[in-house]
Amino acid sequence: MNRFVQSINVNELIRPLGQLMVFSLGSAIALSGIALMLALVLDQTAVGLALQDKYNVTLYTYTLINLPQVVIDGLTIGFVYAAIALGYTMVYGVLEFINFAHSEIFAVGAFIGVEFLIAMDSSGLLRSASIGMSYLLLILAILLGMVAAGGLAVTVERVAYRPLRGASRLVPLISAIGVSFLLQDVIRLVEGLTTGDFNRIFPSFGNFDQRLNFGKLALGATNINLGISIKSIIVIVAAMLMLIGLNYLVNATRIGKAIRAVAQDRHTASLMGINVNRIISITFLVGGLLGGAAGVLYALKFTRIDPFVGFFPGLKAFAAAVLGGIGNLTGALLGGIVLGMLETFAGSYMGVFTMGAAGSEYKDIFAFSILILVLIFRPQGLMGENVGQKA
Amino acid sequence: MISMTIRQLFEQINRGYWPYAIILAHIVLGTAMVYSTPRSSIAFLVLITSFFSLYYFKADIRFKIIVGAILALIVIPIVGVRNIFYLEVIFQVCVFAALALGLNIVVGFAGLLDLGYVAFYAVGAYLWAFFGSQQFYVLHFAPGTQPSNLPFLLPGDAFYLFLFLAIIVAAFTGILLGLPVLRLRGDYLAIVTLGFGEVIRVLANNLDKPLNFTNGPQGITPIQRPTMPETVVEWFNNVFGGMIGHKASTADLYNVMFYFFALMVIIVIIFVTRRVDDSKIGRAWTAVREDETAAIAMGIPLVRMKLAAFALGASFAGVMGVLLAASRTFISPESFSFMQSIGVLSMVILGGSGSIPGAILGAATVTLLNLQILQGFSLYLSELRQSDAVIPLINFAWRDLSTQLDPAKYQRLLFGLILILMMIFRPGGLIPAKRRKRRLASDQATAEQ
Known part of the structure; x- marks a missing residue:
């Protein structure tokens, strides 16, 4: 026992936690600053006056009142993106291949988790569940989603990607797009045949919908409500645990060392006695586990899911991975958080700042614009090193 | 065996x-x-x-x-x-064949995976939809609130002019998108073009304010068609009336006309593609596709060659867009979804990327599968549902089958299966390109040595 405790590399547990804190706080402060500055600048223009006419608040106060909620929402979705982005980045790091089907692996995780909870709900277990029991059920749902998604990821790799290893780069990518489309319709087919409806709702149970209020912050004449919903806390804590766990796996264990070795040079790694196929399967498994858990968390946060639910989160998570520097785990965290924040800020404030000309309906393409800008000006991403194309 | x-x-x-x-x-x-x-x-x-x-x-x-x-x-x-339904099916086959041929230039010849190809199609369609309808006078009205008796901006015969304008505008859009992203590696390019396709769709959906350019999700209608002289209708009825059995109306002849236009575009595309493929540009594309580094070393201007492929492919999609807008007299953002892009891609992959007959075969097969076989299967299932039939052995009444099971709606399944199976079992496609065939043959020869 003692030896086991000693063998734990504490440094590897604390370091990612620190990084997460720095990234979250940094992006929150930076974006809040920008939003408030913009508000101050626009306050005296037509934009501010229009708002004053309508709701009798200055733009600055409006921005300030909404700020805490926006930051928390941004963090929550940012952590979900980060968890999905890790799946992309791990596979890309090892195989230099965009696993396009990762978004559907995420969706399958969400469906399995939600279906499990719906089954529990119809058996009456959810309504009578105590608080502790409901947390247990939620954890069980997340675990089930993880297992299903992980298993699916490994299967997909075995069936649709492994036969194509060594072909030109676009061949497995096209196959991955095919898998993504196939899985979307398979989910729809299975759901349609078994339940007759493919829009599923996360059942409401436990105390997840409540809000914790920390009281009010008085700023001049306005009060800002400080609070956070329990859902968001669960999503953030669960995502943090996963991210720390993954970081530990990759940086402080034997398997992690093997994964890094395969990522660096597949041939040399196999000469060193590493079973490359096994390591690649494990990489897909880990990515799938993270994606599945992220799926259930996403369903918890946004309640409604359909077979195409994975598409946009998947693309955004990919954008996040590229933003952070694809193949780089810390970068995926940073990219996910920054992108989630940026998107939520844009979605909440753009409508007001442009007087309703361009509002939250452009939220979904915001990620693409960032992706294009990053690829043009800093293709290696925020944290990536400039490495040449692998031969 | x-x-x-x-x-x-x-x-x-x-x-x-x-x-x-x-x-x-x-x-x-x-x-x-x-x-x-x-x-x-x-x-x-x-x-x-x-x-x-x-x-x-x-x-x-x-x-x-x-x-x-x-x-x-x-x-x-x-x-x-x-039977006007057949003409519709054939017109669709022609439209998709033209799109597949256009995408074939980008994917098959230059080796650039474009997942947002339909965006250029949308550019062409919205170009004519805006100028060929009353939309110009609707700019300041929210969707659904415009007065009913607005004039048209341009006469319907401006359609012919816009067929050529669309080439320029779509090619220009292709260059505009291509300039920043064509330096990227292939897989990044795929994602960025996908993103661009979504951007165009979201713009089409939301540019109904502050100025109403696209009429939002409701789409633009009516869009004008070029004029059809009465004498043509009369002539057609005089010559072929006996064989058809009923009097052809102007609407029927419009369908024939758009079918001829689509056929013409296809012939032009095939002609251009074949000429380009045998030219210096075509060889440069092959070099870029097979090995970028070697191509640069041989002095091929990489970005310019890629841009040429992108612009050429885009311009064909633009022309087809104008044709679509005029033939349907109605367009909405729904016609330009990501699924359509993947549909066209699956046609190219099924037929064989880089192969002209392949692209046509792929387009025909996929479109017929969609329009005839999947829909026929849907009809058959709904007939079964209404009957009292029971599946033997498991004793399951067809009547209880969920109405969600409508094969006509499972296009993604079809596209996905095509892409995966072709990549694994026959990456060259049903009719592999000649050059590729040669290369594969020599590969085998070296392997046998």
Whole structure:
């Protein structure tokens, strides 16, 4: 026992936690600053006056009142993106291949988790569940989603990607797009045949919908409500645990060392006695586990899911991975958080700042614009090193 | 084993005068079947597949051209006017064949995976939709609130001008998108083009404010068509009226006209593609596709060559967009989704990337699967649902089958299966490109040594 405790590399547990804190706080402060500055600048223009006419608040106060909620929402979705982005980045790091089907692996995780909870709900277990029991059920749902998604990821790799290893780069990518489309319709087919409806709702149970209020912050004449919903806390804590766990796996264990070795040079790694196929399967498994858990968390946060639910989160998570520097785990965290924040800020404030000309309906393409800008000006991403194309 | 026997049989038949007889028999059989049973899809498939026997059997090229022209220009319009649904199917096949040929230049020749190809199609469609409808006068009205008696901005015959304008505008859009992203590696390019496709769709959906350019999700309607002189309708009825059996209306003849336009675009695309493929640019594309680094070393201007492919592919999609807007008189953002892009990609991959007959075969197969077979299957299932039939053994009544199970809506499944299966089992496609065939053959030769 003692030896086991000693063998734990504490440094590897604390370091990612620190990084997460720095990234979250940094992006929150930076974006809040920008939003408030913009508000101050626009306050005296037509934009501010229009708002004053309508709701009798200055733009600055409006921005300030909404700020805490926006930051928390941004963090929550940012952590979900980060968890999905890790799946992309791990596979890309090892195989230099965009696993396009990762978004559907995420969706399958969400469906399995939600279906499990719906089954529990119809058996009456959810309504009578105590608080502790409901947390247990939620954890069980997340675990089930993880297992299903992980298993699916490994299967997909075995069936649709492994036969194509060594072909030109676009061949497995096209196959991955095919898998993504196939899985979307398979989910729809299975759901349609078994339940007759493919829009599923996360059942409401436990105390997840409540809000914790920390009281009010008085700023001049306005009060800002400080609070956070329990859902968001669960999503953030669960995502943090996963991210720390993954970081530990990759940086402080034997398997992690093997994964890094395969990522660096597949041939040399196999000469060193590493079973490359096994390591690649494990990489897909880990990515799938993270994606599945992220799926259930996403369903918890946004309640409604359909077979195409994975598409946009998947693309955004990919954008996040590229933003952070694809193949780089810390970068995926940073990219996910920054992108989630940026998107939520844009979605909440753009409508007001442009007087309703361009509002939250452009939220979904915001990620693409960032992706294009990053690829043009800093293709290696925020944290990536400039490495040449692998031969 | 079986495929070997079939191939031997095919070789045996495919010599002397046999091909001429088979081709003619196939066409006559198809025409007769469609003529006697205008509603049967099997008859229709027999007629359509006669194009394949025309392609596959060895015959004099002049014979092939003449028979093909008679088939495409006379037989199909007559059969199509008799049952307008067939003309619609054939028009769709032609539209998708043109799109597949355009994408084939980008994906097949230059090796750039474009997942947002439909965006250029949308650019062309919205170009004519804006200028060829009343939309210009609706700019300051929210969707649904415009007065009813607005004038049209341009006469319908401006359509012809816009066919050419669309080439320029779509090519320009392609260059604009291509300039920043074509430096990227192939897989990044795929994602960025996907993103661009979504950007165009979201813009089409939301540019109904602050100024109403696209009329939002409701789409733009009515869009004008070029004028059709009465004399043409009369002439058509005088000459072919007896064979059709009923009087062809102006609407029928519009369908024929757009079918001819689509055919013309296809012929132009094939001509241009073949000329370009054999030129310096085509060779440069092949070099870029096979090995970028080596291509740069040989002094090929990489970005300029990629831009050329992008712009050429985009311009063809733009023309088809104008054609679509005019033939439908209505467009909405729904027609330009990511699924459409993947649909066109699956046509190119199925037929064989880089292969002109392949792209046409792929487009025909996928479109027919979608429009005829999946929908036929849907109809069959709904008939079963209404009957009292029961699946034997498991004792499951068809009536209880969920109405969600509608095969016509499972296009993604079809596209996905095509992409995966082709990549694993036949990456060269059904009709591999000639150059690729050569390369594969030499690969095998070296492997055997």
